[in-house]
Amino acid sequence: MFNSLLNSVISQAHCQEGAGYLKRADTDRLHEIFLKFATVDKNGEKFITSEDFVRKFLGLFDEDDYNKQSVELIAGIVDMDKNGLISFPEFQAFEGLLCVPDALYKTAFQLFDTNGNGLVAFDEFAEVMNKTVLNKKLPFNMESTFVRLYFGKDKKRLVTYSEFSQFLHDFHEEYGVEAFKKCDKDGSGFISAADFKEIMLSIKSHLLTKEMKAKVIDTSNFPQGTRKISFPYYMAFTSLLNNMELIKRVYLNATNGHRTQEVTKEEFLHSAQMMSQITPLEVDILYMLCDAIHNTNGRIVYNDLNTITPEQYFKQVTRRVAEIKAVSSPEDRGVLIQILESTYRFTLGAIGGAVGASAVYPIDLVKTRMQNQRTGSFIGEVAYRNSFDCFKKVIRHEGVFGLYRGLIPQLIGVAPEKAIKLTVNDLVRDKFMDKKGNISIWAEVLAGGCAGGSQVVFTNPLEIVKIRLQVAGEIAGGSKVSALSVVKELGLFGLYKGAKACLLRDVPFSAIYFPAYAHVKTKFADENGYNHPLTLLAAGAIAGIPAASLVTPADVIKTRLQVVARSGQTTYNGVWDAARKIYAEEGARAFWKGAVARVFRSSPQFGVTLVTYEILQRLFYVDFGGSRPTGSELHVSSPIEEVVKKPHHIGGYQVAIPVLTGLETKFGISLPRFSIAKPAPPQ
Known part of the structure; x- marks a missing residue:
């Protein structure tokens, strides 16, 4: 009873916080959808199982040999009681959580808060990380100074949501640094090109487009002119990938908003120094990547930047929210x-x-x-x-x-x-x-x-x-x-x-x-x-x-x-x-x-x-609150397009898939889909 009351309060708080983002809250409609997927009746109350929520409602892990641990972890984000069953108040609370602006961080926090007490302990963090695809490839050093600084010397300190959000923000960068140290066995500050590619494809793969992987990372002539990668080069390279949205703003600042105007390295540097902390080395790498993919010959346009890193989750969510507002608001104007x-x-x-x-x-x-x-x-x-x-x-x-x-x-x-x-x-x-x-x-x-x-x-x-x-x-x-x-x-x-x-x-x-x-x-x-x-x-x-x-x-x-x-x-x-x-x-x-x-x-x-x-x-686009006319927006294919096709996804749940996808595209947290290794294809 207490949990049901708590979940209702949380749901109301989330929906109020997200009211500026989604204005289609419809409890009756949400309850109707909940009942379609609720297969368990316990003491007169309906519940959705973890499998039904993840595999049937969200449409994830639909393979026969799906990884049950991964399904339980994802469902645990919604299942606040951690009893394997999702009640309607919990279902409604997650709907509200998806409406708030920091939905990605809150979703990640609830993934790691496996006991549901509102705090993350080191053991909970380690338990989830040890089940990820990335950790199986390159195990993270859980005894590192970085971990001890957040969880304490004895790793007994409990971390709040705000602290954990900062931890997640820094963790993936630390993961890359740890991988560099492991490859730099003699402490020279250099790693081989092969090790660099391995780190990029294993740890930073979610930040790379297919074009980047095929034309740059996987090519035999990269990196150009050297067979060794220095630590400064590595840090500049990863920083560039993480800050591509900032790079795009620097470009638009240099061109006064024009997307087809060519920009030289000198012009880009001048714009960067005016508005950001982008280093000359990062700019050198940027122009090298654009030239490797598009043969730009020292001049780049906006579209060149889109082929380096994939679209981040928050843009997908922002677009979907805008679509919802556009559909729901015309009659209110x-x-x-x-x-x-x-x-x-x-x-x-x-x-x-x-x-x-x-x-x-x-x-x-x-x-x-x-x-x-x-x-x-x-x-x-x-x-x-x-x-x-x-x-x-x-x-x-x-x-x-x-x-x-x-x-x-x-x-x-x-x-x-x-x-x-x-x-x-x-x-x-x-x-x-x-x-x-x-x-x-x-x-x-x-x-x-x-x-x-x-x-x-x-x-x-x-x-x-x-x-x-x-x-x-x-x-x-x-x-x-x-x-x-x-x-x-x-x-x-x-x-x-x-x-x-x-x-x-x-x-x-x-x-x-x-x-x-x-x-x-x-x-x-x-x-x-x-x-x-x-x-x-x-x-x-x-x-x-x-x-x-x-x-x-x-x-x-x-x-x-x-x-x-x-x-x-x-x-x-x-x-x-x-x-x-x-x-x-x-x-x-x-x-x-x-x-x-x-x-x-x-x-x-x-x-x-x-x-x-x-x-x-x-x-000269002017937002009148209705649907945007064709041509005034850029349509980008994304996981949202699959969500749009799901008739049961309304309100916050229309961005559920982009948010869950964001756990990987933002933090690199990828859970294994299969319980056993799939057989290798015949040669």
Whole structure:
């Protein structure tokens, strides 16, 4: 009874402390989940066993020959009574613990506090350490001065949580120093390159990426220029690995926040001396590592730093907490905040659309004139042999500015067009997205199609004016045509002439484009999920190729319906009439006129538009408390992605796996998974 009361108090304290981090505390939901995994009924009270909690709820150690001691140690973090059974108050208390900012240290403390008295004795520390994978490889000297300083000369001193957190912080560094001393048998202050590699791969392996291990540590030519490693070099090397997040901040300080700007060693040193205690030797090693992995030739960029050490656990937790807040908070925001957010996105979309439209407008003009050129019923020579011939003749007869006929109304209309397109796509995606941020491919296609359909209200008037201005220059000596005169001539309903064809073009285009862009962008991202602006541009251009080319027939029909027919040219009464007459008079190939120009226009246009939009989000991101727009954050694959897939993980438990993973990535505490050695694979 006392323990249940104690655990409830602890749970409330933890949840209050973590309230600023997680606002989804739902005791009833948590109890419902608890009952699904509770398999033991004792005196009318339900309990979860250690195996059920670790193997079924957390999804760890799911092998048949799992290590039972490791499972008991992990479950002991939650099992405060240390009786092998987890009650709901204990389950709830651990949920609260995961919400607090020092969750990793508190979790580690409870791992070593095996008797649950709130203090760690030397015997408890030694018991847990002796079961770790690391200690089995390289046993730690439990009689060292370091241990005695924390636990006392007779090792009888009990260590509090705050003291133990400092002990853990220093312990792994001491572990490395102890390993160096063991390898330096003659006390020369040097160890062999082979011993150095052994220490790195055994003790510091959790601080190394696969790329670092393969291209640096495991290579025969490392360390370069020497077969011996000095103690200062070793300390600088390990310090660099431990402080990589600080190294990244030094880089960003040197570049004023730009991630693609190259930085020399001298520039980096200058920035380091301004804001940290990074030594010149550490900087030398940093540039050596970057050059070994990426052949940087003395100049590094931010992405080079990501390949040295893996992402630390606290970044994973921070991102997951942000995701939870983003999912749970939109309905709590005021109307004014949501209006400001919409205005912000509208502005960025307008700028991106204007940049994209301007960049490829000459190609768009050539495409329009090629599609409007008749080859069947019109008597006389064709004006243009191909797109390149059209481009040359426009410049020759109308000047360079002739390539930009109709640009002004295009820019005026592109802002609401892009804004409504992006807004509707996001809105529909949100409706079909589950609570964990997953969306099916058919929902992505539907969202894109809805976005394409919604934009026609702006696109059709915009394009009919643009097209008539673009072809006006073909009539020699013709009267000057302005956007205002076209609008007056057409009237409100005339501005929507060809709207059906516009729908036939824009709906499938967006249905193809948006999902393709999202998936291609993911493929082009680096191992940390970051997209360089060039990869964003490439993703936008590649996604535009199938989208633009496959809807060319609808674009040809739309162009013919919206252009004023000249004397002797065939007139059309609607989409199907135009399709029938074009096929009868000019053949099937006529439907693909301007396809090349369309691809060369649409692909780079949308590439430039979206890369501009996403870069603006990165540079000028404003947090309105809702979900972050695509491009304003860096998505990094991590153990969290596995947690997100677990429907029973809510609240603090959504970060349970990253926190437990942090025991290894931060402190190197790795428990064996198997009870027996797995057989060696056949040769």
